[in-house]
Amino acid sequence: MFQRLLLFLLIALQSSFLLEISSALKEGKTCLVDSNCDTGLHCETCIANTDFRPRCSRTQPINPISKAKGLPFNKYSWLTTHNSFARLGEVSRTGSVILAPTNQQDSITSQLNNGVRGFMLDMYDFQNDIWLCHSFDGTCFNFTAFQPAINVLKEFQVFLEKNKEEVVTIIIEDYVKSPKGLTKVFDAAGLRKFMFPVSRMPKNGGDWPRLDDMVRKNQRLLVFTSDSHKEATEGIAYQWKYMVENQYGNGGLKVGVCPNRAQSAPMSDKSKSLVLVNHFPDAADVIVACKQNSASLLESIKTCYQAAGQRWPNFIAVDFYKRSDGGGAPQAVDVANGNLICGCDNFAACKADGKCG
Numbered sequence: 075m076f077q078r079l080l081l082f083l084l085i086a087l088q089s090s091f092l093l094e095i096s097s098a099l100k101e102g103k104t105c106l107v108d109s110n111c112d113t114g115l116h117c118e119t120c121i122a123n124t125d126f127r128p129r130c131s132r133t134q135p136i137n138p139i140s141k142a143k144g145l146p147f148n149k150y151s152w153l154t155t156h157n158s159f160a161r162l163g164e165v166s167r168t169g170s171v172i173l174a175p176t177n178q179q180d181s182i183t184s185q186l187n188n189g190v191r192g193f194m195l196d197m198y199d200f201q202n203d204i205w206l207c208h209s210f211d212g213t214c215f216n217f218t219a220f221q222p223a224i225n226v227l228k229e230f231q232v233f234l235e236k237n238k239e240e241v242v243t244i245i246i247e248d249y250v251k252s253p254k255g256l257t258k259v260f261d262a263a264g265l266r267k268f269m270f271p272v273s274r275m276p277k278n279g280g281d282w283p284r285l286d287d288m289v290r291k292n293q294r295l296l297v298f299t300s301d302s303h304k305e306a307t308e309g310i311a312y313q314w315k316y317m318v319e320n321q322y323g324n325g326g327l328k329v330g331v332c333p334n335r336a337q338s339a340p341m342s343d344k345s346k347s348l349v350l351v352n353h354f355p356d357a358a359d360v361i362v363a364c365k366q367n368s369a370s371l372l373e374s375i376k377t378c379y380q381a382a383g384q385r386w387p388n389f390i391a392v393d394f395y396k397r398s399d400g401g402g403a404p405q406a407v408d409v410a411n412g413n414l415i416c417g418c419d420n421f422a423a424c425k426a427d428g429k430c431g
Contacts, residue, residue, distance in 0.1 A: 098110075098112040099111050099115070099130045100112055100130065101115055101130050101131065101132060101400060101401065102131075103130050104128065105117035105129055106128065112130065114132060114134035114404075115130040116130070116133050118131055118396075120364035121361065122362045122363075122365040123368070129400075132402050132405055134189040135153050135189050135404035135405075135407035135411070136422060139240075139285065141416075142415050142424070142426075143285055143289070144286050145415065146285070147241070147284070147288060147296075147388075148282045148347045148348055149415065150388065150411060151387055151389070151410035151411045152192045152388065153190045153390060153395060153403055153407045154190065154245075154392070155177070155193060155391065156177050156322075156358075156393050157175075157195075158182060158185060158190070158194055158195060158226075159195055159196075159206040159226055160174065160176045160206075160208045160358075161179070161180065163176075166217070168201075168216045173217040173218065174208035175358045177208075177354070178393070179360070179394055179397075180396070182229040188395075188396070190395060191242055191243060192243045193242070193243070193245065194247065195223070195246050195247070196208060196209070196246075197246050197248055197249065197250050197256070197259075198214035199249070199250055199251055200214040203222050203259075204250055204258075204259040205219050205223060206220045206221055206223050206226060207219045209249075212249045227259060227260065227263035228263050230244070230295070231263050231264045234265075243295075243296040243297075244295070244298070245350075245389075246299045248299040250301075254307075256304060257310075265295055269296075269297055270293040272309055276347055277315070278345055279346060279347045280347060282347060282348075298310070298313035299311065314346070315346070316347070316348055317346050317348035317388070318334060318340070318342075319350040319351075319352065320332045320333060320350070320381070322352040322354070322391075326351075326374070327354075327355060327366070327370070329373065329377075330377060332351075332381035348389070349385050349387045349388050350388065351374065351378045351387035351390050353367075353371050353375075353391065354366065354391065354393040355393075359393075360394050363394035364397040364398050364399055364402070365399065366392075367394070367397055367402040367406075368401070368402055371392065371402070371403060371406045375390060379413075386413050387410055390410065408420070409421070412424060412430075416430045417429075417430050
């Protein structure tokens with residue numbers, strides 16, 4: 075009986091798909107494999123929303139520079155990945171099995187190619203080097219260590235060399251205590267020439283330099299650290315001096331509220347001109363992520379818009395950014411950019427003159 079039911083479902087699915095196979099499938103259409111879907115989409119099922127039908131869902135936001143390059147940096151929103159390096163299925167470069175939670179499905183290079191422009195990286199001293207670890211108590215272990223940070227930083231270097239108009243932000247949860255540890259690893263990765271100087275960052279909530287100016291000066295990499303001392307000692311910006319951030323984890327998923335993270339000033343503090351919105355649980359879950367990255371994410375950014383004094387987020391941080399039941403995190407970024415750039419919810423409707431059409 076079960077085999078007959080399964081066969082019936084497969085035939086029904088195939089029949090539905092064949093009706094649409096004449097062209098690349100749009101968002102929400104039934105699919106069988108990723109290649110059935112249009113550019114910027116992939117084929118997946120969101121069983122967390124009790125929807126067993128595989129369909130085409132978003133993996134990429136619309137690149138905001140495709141319509142506006144001359145606005146201040148704080149007038150754009152960027153898709154951001156939480157624990158960007160903690161890839162599902164990874165084996166530690168130490169050779170150990172990784173017991174730490176994972177938060178993303180693909181490599182940094184793949185994320186960059188899909189339009190992710192904000193990256194959260196946890197950096198530790200480990201094995202006489204700087205490593206990316208998803209660990210605890212400020213210490214990295216074999217079973218929480220993913221790889222040396224320089225490997226991933228070189229992926230950014232390659233991307234920035236090839237893509238001359240793109241701007242990338244790295245936000246470091248910083249456990250590095252070795253002298254000039256961050257400076258050394260960024261220099262070794264060849265990223266120093268791209269780094270946006272702290273001296274040009276607004277200190278009182280004013281607008282940032284224009285994006286096209288940052289590109290023209292080749293200052294296309296913003297780096298923030300959670301260590302308040304690194305700005306003075308290494309010239310790396312202290313994160314919460316320049317941005318407000320809502321509570322991460324389950325505290326950031328509560329409906330109708332957007333409390334600030336303990337280290338951050340209140341969301342409404344406009345002396346910080348960047349806004350970061352986290353929307354992911356304490357325990358990352360690749361199955362449930364498709365639901366969390368959908369309707370509730372859109373509600374979250376709208377709630378945080380009000381909490382932040384009617385400011386749309388500049389960074390929208392999620393786990394498993396490719397997972398959704400349709401538009402997902404890319405759509406949330408498009409909504410924020412639509413409102414920031416032309417004043418409408420649909421960024422696709424923004425015109426080159428900055429009006430909503």
